[in-house]
Amino acid sequence: MTVDDGASATVLRGRVVAPDAVLEDGVVEVAGDRIVAVRTPSPADPAPTGDWLLPGLVDVHNHGGGGASFTAADPEQVAVAAAHHLAHGTTSVLASAVTDAPARMLRVVATLADAVDAGLLAGIHVEGPFLAEACRGAQDAAYLLPPDPALAAELVAAGRGHVRVMTIAAELPGAEAVAEVLAASGVVAALGHTAADAATARAFLAAGRAPLVTHLFNGMPAVHHRSPGPAMAALAAAAGGLTSVELVADGVHLDDETVRAVLDIAGEQSVLVTDAMAAAGMADGEYELGPQRVEVRGGVARIAGGGAIAGGTSRLLDQVRRHAAAGLPLVRLVRAAATRPAAVVGLSDVGALAPGLRADLVVAGADLRPLRVLRAGRWVDERVGA
Numbered sequence: 160m161t162v163d164d165g166a167s168a169t170v171l172r173g174r175v176v177a178p179d180a181v182l183e184d185g186v187v188e189v190a191g192d193r194i195v196a197v198r199t200p201s202p203a204d205p206a207p208t209g210d211w212l213l214p215g216l217v218d219v220h221n222h223g224g225g226g227a228s229f230t231a232a233d234p235e236q237v238a239v240a241a242a243h244h245l246a247h248g249t250t251s252v253l254a255s256a257v258t259d260a261p262a263r264m265l266r267v268v269a270t271l272a273d274a275v276d277a278g279l280l281a282g283i284h285v286e287g288p289f290l291a292e293a294c295r296g297a298q299d300a301a302y303l304l305p306p307d308p309a310l311a312a313e314l315v316a317a318g319r320g321h322v323r324v325m326t327i328a329a330e331l332p333g334a335e336a337v338a339e340v341l342a343a344s345g346v347v348a349a350l351g352h353t354a355a356d357a358a359t360a361r362a363f364l365a366a367g368r369a370p371l372v373t374h375l376f377n378g379m380p381a382v383h384h385r386s387p388g389p390a391m392a393a394l395a396a397a398a399g400g401l402t403s404v405e406l407v408a409d410g411v412h413l414d415d416e417t418v419r420a421v422l423d424i425a426g427e428q429s430v431l432v433t434d435a436m437a438a439a440g441m442a443d444g445e446y447e448l449g450p451q452r453v454e455v456r457g458g459v460a461r462i463a464g465g466g467a468i469a470g471g472t473s474r475l476l477d478q479v480r481r482h483a484a485a486g487l488p489l490v491r492l493v494r495a496a497a498t499r500p501a502a503v504v505g506l507s508d509v510g511a512l513a514p515g516l517r518a519d520l521v522v523a524g525a526d527l528r529p530l531r532v533l534r535a536g537r538w539v540d541e542r543v544g545a
Contacts, residue, residue: 169536171522172200173210176493178511187212189518192536197512211527213493214512215250215519215534216475217500219324220284220374220405220432222255222448224439224474229254230449232266234273236437241279243440244433248476250519250534251281251501251509253323255434257449258287258298261310267449268317275321281506282323285314286373289337290352291328296378297462297469298352299450306333308340315344322346323504326373328353329363329389338368347371347504350402352378353389360392364402371503372397374434375404375421377412377468397425403503405432406495408482409473411459415485422491430503431478431496436460436470480527 168190175185177197184207188196200207223229225243227236237254244252254274256267264285274280287298289306304310306327315322325341326349327334338348350363351373363369372393380388396402408418408431422429433439437446438455445463446453448470452463460469479492501510508517518536523529532539 247474248521330355360389364396397428
């Protein structure tokens with residue numbers, strides 16, 4: 160990931176997606192690595208443009224991209240994947256580990272922690288191994304384990320303060336003890352890959368044990384009116400402000416109407432994520448997701464042999480563009496793709512275009528395709544248009 164130093168002060172003009180409204184002709188002023196003003200134009204400002212100015216997006220569930228994986232314990236792959244998403248507008252990424260043998264998971268987490276220290280990543284999400292076998296999705300059943308507070312503490316320690324989220328299944332014996340370990344370490348427990356009934360999930364969420372739900376509807380039983388399961392409990396909890404819900408809004412994991420309905424119900428508690436894997440932004444072919452082989456056909460990733468969906472192939476801005484084109488308000492989408500995810504994982508200085516926050520910004524064309532990306536006040540040196 161390389162950026163140019165740029166000037167110490169930058170003034171950008173365009174259609175600004177501010178926290179509460181779109182400024183059809185607005186200015187974002189940057190000094191150093193901070194936003195210092197979001198305002199209406201003055202005569203001294205640059206000429207108006209039709210470009211969109213969006214905050215840098217925040218993806219809290221991401222396994223890789225650009226042909227590289229965050230799950231390989233390989234620093235070079237981590238750098239390639241992070242750079243790919245950065246160039247496409249995601250300026251803060253939580254790299255997601257997957258279920259694997261404990262020793263390998265510890266190596267992956269330690270490698271990702273190095274990347275956080277280097278400024279490539281914003282944190283780490285550990286997805287597994289304390290997940291329900293019946294709802295494992297693309298997680299390898301051979302490595303699933305009962306919730307173990309000692310192993311959870313080891314994984315957190317391997318992250319050296321950079322683990323921000325761990326996904327667990329609420330119904331498994333020991334899940335509450337793991338959630339307590341995570342809370343004591345400042346790690347968000349996320350309810351996911353769970354076969355819990357609605358009452359169990361509701362109690363887990365109501366107790367504040369899971370401020371986040373991992374990819375709502377995916378990795379959990381289908382909703383039935385006589386068997387609502389964890390998805391309905393999560394929706395109710397989100398509507399009441401008790402949790403936030405992830406949505407993989409790529410048209411593969413969820414139907415677009417489902418995304419629209421959840422945004423209506425959960426409102427500000429909605430979090431768009433990619434669940435991206437190495438094939439994000441790449442051609443169809445064969446890839447890896449942790450210990451699993453993955454085949455991508457028609458842009459859909461599945462475990463080799465026609466198995467479960469194995470992560471996504473979109474970038475976060477792709478999802479924003481998709482749903483904006485379908486008529487959803489851009490301010491609402493940006494809150495779900497930047498503001499809320501930043502808040503739920505404790506990234507307090509990113510997620511919006513507002514004075515005092517880090518100068519993370521995406522310049523996009525009228526079609527919401529990325530043109531340039533600013534991170535911490537410096538331009539990423541790769542121009543993209545795909």
